Amino acid sequence: MAKQRGLPIEESDKRKMNKKNFEKLFGIFKFAIPYKVPFIIGMVFCFFRA
Amino acid sequence: MLLTFPYVAGKLIDAASGKDWIVNDINGIAFILIGILFIQSIFSFFRVWLFAKVSEKSMRDIRVALYERLVRLPMTFFDQRRTGELISRITSDVTMLQDTFSITLAELFRQIITLFAGIIFLFYTTPRLTLFMLITIPVLVVIAMVFGKFIRKLSKKTQDYLAAANVVVEETLQSIVTVKSFTGESYEINRYRNKLNSVVEVALKAAGYRGAFISFIIFALFGGIVAVIWYGATLVSAGDMSVGDLISFVLYTTFIGGSIAGLGDIYGQVQKAIGSSERVLEILNETTEKQIKGSSIDRMKGSVQFDQVLFHYPTRPEYRVLDGLSIHAEPGEKIALAGHSGAGKSTIIQLLLKFYDVGSGDILLDGKSIADWDPQALRNNIGMVPQEVLLFGGSIRENIRYAKHDATDEELLEAARQANALEFIDKFPEGLDTLVGERGIKLSGGQRQRIAIARAILKDPAILILDEATSSLDAETESLVQEALDKLMKGRTTIIIAHRLSTIRKVDRIYVIKDGKVIEEGNHESLSAKEGGHYAHLVKLQFADDTKQPLD
Numbered sequence: 001m002a003k004q005r006g007l008p009i010e011e012s013d014k015r016k017m018n019k020k021n022f023e024k025l026f027g028i029f030k031f032a033i034p035y036k037v038p039f040i041i042g043m044v045f046c047f048f049r050a
Numbered sequence: 051m052l053l054t055f056p057y058v059a060g061k062l063i064d065a066a067s068g069k070d071w072i073v074n075d076i077n078g079i080a081f082i083l084i085g086i087l088f089i090q091s092i093f094s095f096f097r098v099w100l101f102a103k104v105s106e107k108s109m110r111d112i113r114v115a116l117y118e119r120l121v122r123l124p125m126t127f128f129d130q131r132r133t134g135e136l137i138s139r140i141t142s143d144v145t146m147l148q149d150t151f152s153i154t155l156a157e158l159f160r161q162i163i164t165l166f167a168g169i170i171f172l173f174y175t176t177p178r179l180t181l182f183m184l185i186t187i188p189v190l191v192v193i194a195m196v197f198g199k200f201i202r203k204l205s206k207k208t209q210d211y212l213a214a215a216n217v218v219v220e221e222t223l224q225s226i227v228t229v230k231s232f233t234g235e236s237y238e239i240n241r242y243r244n245k246l247n248s249v250v251e252v253a254l255k256a257a258g259y260r261g262a263f264i265s266f267i268i269f270a271l272f273g274g275i276v277a278v279i280w281y282g283a284t285l286v287s288a289g290d291m292s293v294g295d296l297i298s299f300v301l302y303t304t305f306i307g308g309s310i311a312g313l314g315d316i317y318g319q320v321q322k323a324i325g326s327s328e329r330v331l332e333i334l335n336e337t338t339e340k341q342i343k344g345s346s347i348d349r350m351k352g353s354v355q356f357d358q359v360l361f362h363y364p365t366r367p368e369y370r371v372l373d374g375l376s377i378h379a380e381p382g383e384k385i386a387l388a389g390h391s392g393a394g395k396s397t398i399i400q401l402l403l404k405f406y407d408v409g410s411g412d413i414l415l416d417g418k419s420i421a422d423w424d425p426q427a428l429r430n431n432i433g434m435v436p437q438e439v440l441l442f443g444g445s446i447r448e449n450i451r452y453a454k455h456d457a458t459d460e461e462l463l464e465a466a467r468q469a470n471a472l473e474f475i476d477k478f479p480e481g482l483d484t485l486v487g488e489r490g491i492k493l494s495g496g497q498r499q500r501i502a503i504a505r506a507i508l509k510d511p512a513i514l515i516l517d518e519a520t521s522s523l524d525a526e527t528e529s530l531v532q533e534a535l536d537k538l539m540k541g542r543t544t545i546i547i548a549h550r551l552s553t554i555r556k557v558d559r560i561y562v563i564k565d566g567k568v569i570e571e572g573n574h575e576s577l578s579a580k581e582g583g584h585y586a587h588l589v590k591l592q593f594a595d596d597t598k599q600p601l602d
Contacts, residue, residue: 013322013325013326013329014318014321014322014324014325015321015324015325015328016321016324017317017320017321017324021324021328022324024324024327024328024331025150025320025323025324025327027327027331028112028147028327028330028331031108031109031111031112031115032104032105032108032151034107034108034111035103035104035107035108038100038103038104039100039101039104041096041100042096042097042100042101042104042156043156043159045093045094045096045097045100046093046097046101046156046159046160047159047163048093049052049090049093049094049097049160050052050053050159050160050163050164050167
């Protein structure tokens with residue numbers, strides 16, 4: 001039974017990877033725009049780490 | 051950095067067997083390896099820290115945006131959704147997105163670089179062995195992934211069957227009185243046994259596949275690795291490859307295999323993140339309550355008029371709750387709504403608070419249509435004391451101040467005094483700073499009522515709604531609460547919803563509501579005296595109940 005304080009994410013909550021769905025995901029990424037500088041630097045570190 | 055490690059490690063082995071490189075000393079190469087690990091650890095630290103900074107801050111912004119949107123959404127939105135589902139948006143879905151920002155994205159980036167850079171590097175250094183590896187290992191890894199997914203599905207099925215069996219236990223224990231009174235023990239035991247048999251059947255099937263999977267991993271996957279090493283060893287023995295290169299190759303292959311397997315998990319994570327973003331955006335794109343500019347005034351006079359109001363809830367369009375209802379109250383008047391449960395009394399209040407739009411007809415407040423009132427300006431002028439008061443889990447001070455955030459301590463104490471709340475607040479060692487517990491559970495019903503009255507006094511509304519405010523209290527508390535309510539009602543338009551007709555004797559006018567319509571109207575005396583009247587009938591019923599009660 002679902003808990004009142006929030007439901008866990010199930011397998012059925014998955015969505016297919018397609019252009020339309022990726023646009024939705026990137027829609028959320030707009031919240032990271034104010035923090036783009038640390039994000040880009042983080043990606044650079046990620047690249048060099050690999 | 052990570053990809054240079056196998057290469058240098060190979061060179062360390064070659065240096066041991068006397069092969070030349072830019073550094074020939076074993077210790078020197080070991081230092082290079084340690085240097086690589088050191089630089090890699092620094093990069094990893096900053097990568098984790100920077101991504102955490104971005105994800106924590108952006109998730110805070112998403113949560114605030116979601117919460118801000120949620121609390122501003124119209125009531126119709128909440129009617130159609132469960133609370134648990136909405137809390138999930140802010141908890142589970144945002145956490146999923148946070149993982150995507152901080153872990154999944156970095157991992158995806160890293161695995162792709164490892165995969166492609168690793169393969170390119172291997173093709174450049176050991177093309178024949180790489181080709182041999184690429185036609186064996188990735189195929190086996192993909193088969194293992196598909197097989198693994200199938201087994202996970204079977205495990206999930208086992209869990210579902212077990213959950214279904216647990217429901218039997220839960221139901222039985224919750225209804226143990228019914229089970230025993232119907233002598234249903236044997237039936238329930240059989241039901242549970244049958245459910246568990248299904249669990250065993252599915253679990254054994256899953257175990258069979260799991261066993262086959264482990265055998266496959268041991269034989270095929272490790273067999274594949276052995277085949278690659280064997281082919282490498284033949285190249286070493288033929289002098290086409292050094293031992294160090296073979297070691298490098300094996301390490302690179304391990305990295306590449308890990309990346310392929312990791313990408314499978316990342317694929318699932320991204321799919322979940324898309325689902326989460328879809329649900330979060332769904333709320334962020336919802337339309338909030340309409341704000342109407344220019345309708346905010348400091349204080350309403352308090353005239354209320356319902357004019358031929360028709361209404362049905364959006365979730366139940368087939369059921370008309372109000373059916374041409376007309377009532378009115380002049381500023382400062384006290385009116386009461388009487389009638390059975392489901393007559394439409396609470397709906398009248400919800401419409402007055404503009405929780406829903408009127409179907410047809412109109413509600414006029416100070417002569418202006420409710421459609422032209424800004425919801426916030428309107429609600430600022432309405433105070434409410436409900437039957438069941440739910441307080442916030444802070445202090446008494448915080449709860450009273452909820453009505454007026456900039457109220458001074460003097461104003462708070464005066465409101466508490468007028469609400470007859472000061473007498474019990476003063477008895478608490480912490481006074482106004484006493485914590486009321488979750489939903490105000492540490493206070494009694496009467497104490498919570500008086501906090502709600504103090505809150506309403508502090509709000510100083512033009513219109514006051516009393517929703518069966520004293521119906522659940524004992525006689526002594528009721529008298530204290532009633533006295534506080536009498537003070538609160540002075541000079542305000544008051545609408546009282548009461549089942550207990552004794553509490554509405556003094557009001558200016560009583561509207562008797564039935565099936566969403568006013569069927570009778572007048573004061574207590576005139577309605578009680580009406581032969582065959584609905585109100586007179588209710589009074590008689592209540593009188594009978596009141597006389598019966600002491601006997602009960």
